[in-house]
Amino acid sequence: MSLYLGLDSSTQSMKALVIDPDLGKIVASAAVNFGKDLPEYGCPEGVLANPDPLVKHSPPQMWLAALDLVLSRLQATGVAMGDIRAISGDGQQHGSVYLNAQGTKILAGLNPAKTLANQLTPAFSRKTSPIWMDSSTSAECREIEAAVGPRLQTDTGSPAIERFTGPQIRRFFKTSPAEYANTDRIHLVSSFMCSVLIGQHAPIDFGDGAGMNLLNLKTGDWDNAALDATAPGLRDKLPPARPATETAGGLHAYFAKYGLKPGVPVILWTGDNPSSLVGVGASEPGVAVISLGTSDTFFAAMPAMKTDPNGCGHVFGNPTGGCMSLICFKNGSLARERVKEECKVDWTFFEGTALVETKPGNDGNMALSYYVPEITPRVMTPGVRRQGSPDFCSGKAPAAVQVRAALEGQFCSMRLLSEWIGQFKTIRVTGGASRNKGIVQLIADIFQADVQLIAVPDSATLGGAMRAAHAAGKVPLQDLAAKFAAASETITPTTGAKGAFEAPLKAYRKFLADVTK
Ligand code: XUL
Secondary structure, eight states, X not given: OOEEEEXXXXXXXXXXXXXXXXXXXXXXXXXXXXXXXOGGGOOTTSSOOOSSTTOOEEOHHHHHHHHHHXXXXXXXXXXXXGGEEEEEEEEOSSOEEEEOTHHHHHHHTOOTTSOHHHHHGGGBSSSSEEOTTOOOOHHHHHHHHHHHTTHHHHHHSSOOOTTSHHHHHHHHHHHOHHHHHTOOEEEEHHHHHHHHHHTSOOOEEXXXXXXXXXXXXXXXXXXXHHHHHHOTTHHHHSOOEEOTTSXXXXXXXXXXXXXXXXXXXXXXXEEHHHHHHHHTTOOSTTOEEEEESSSEEEEEEESSOOOOTTSOOEEEEOTTSSEEEEEEESSSHHHHHHHHHHHTOOHHIIIIIHHHHSOTTXXXXXXXXXXXXXXXXXXXXXXXXXXXXXXXHTTOSOHHHHHHHHHHHHHHHHHHHTTTTOOOSEEEEESGGGGOHHHHHHHHHHHTSEEEEESOSOHHHHHHHHHHHHHHHOOOHXXXXXXXXXXXXXXXXXXXXHHHTHHHHHHHHHHHHHHTO
């Protein structure tokens, strides 16, 4: 039996999933929720509390504790851990982990009698890891852009962006120069978790590496001008950048305690969105993907590299080769949850009542719900922006009106701000909220596209298992996509919806322009 393991180290959880390509089946899965299962780290939503709303960090030890726990839970399912032939995975993008010179030795000598978190604690040169939700680096972004110029976007795929790793590293260098000097290696979450599995420093893949403002996508190497603009001596502190299809190394003997075979190949990890591209079977151009997770993202494999003229979107490496586009909305499920709480309703209300009791366009009541600073469009001051009737603007409208406004605001923004990526006849929707039929129908109507659902909502985790089977087991990706990521259901636009959203889209275009003035 040949099994393949995918791991997903995301903002709020760690997940594991094992596939059997011969059977075409997922044979086991396990998950750890940081808030519920590891409350000792004080991160109910995966992030440490901070008095500055722009600062979002997480403790890297929490991710290590979650790796130990998810593997023991996976073993407890009774799956044949010894039949796992290869492993790969993904991490939340942009987050970074800082190791001192002891890190290399500690990784190599991991002792199964101790936990990963305990052993690696002395290896961190920065106690906490900035993650993708952080937006505290506007000054550093301006400095990097001034030094590198417009080439930063055309060659690395993005202008300087607050959450990207380069600006985060520059801020660390400026605010903690001694700790920066004491840093031997800087990893992304993905390359860090991969390093732990193999007990040595793993490369960074082109998919996740492109989220740093440091990788030249045209040469496949770190960009000298971007490195110099970020922090001194940075090249020596970064692992090499390599394609995601390569093997990082063999599994460290530490993991034999979970029944895994030491030495099985560990394929380079990538970012959660690039991994999802594979996990939803969209690694060839033609189909767009909407992932409804902590953040909402819209992405697609690109036939040729092109960048966002509005400066909000990104180009990352496609883990199967070439490039992918992406736009990210920080106020994704977090904003939907806030609206749900404020309106004192449940998800079935989102699914049915709210959308049945109101009509497309919501009688002109529009909302752009920014509970935290937004990435797309770039809005640094949180707050819900409303336009419409006086009752609605003062937050007194019925719950149905408020829910529709929040959802239409999210998906009209997504449609308008993804125009640079292209228009798609088919969109695959994944992530937790893809189970909500009301939301999915609204997406079909606003985008005027067929929306396909796939059976596995954890597409990033699945993508890791599929990449492991492809790279190490030589199983063709098309076969894996046909077996694991086939559309389970297609939702078509409601008859007559096309006209219904023309005026609201026009109004939202103006609203977005006003908000970003
Ligand atoms: C993408 C992004 C988020 C994170 C967390 O650029 O910032 O989607 O990857 O999921």
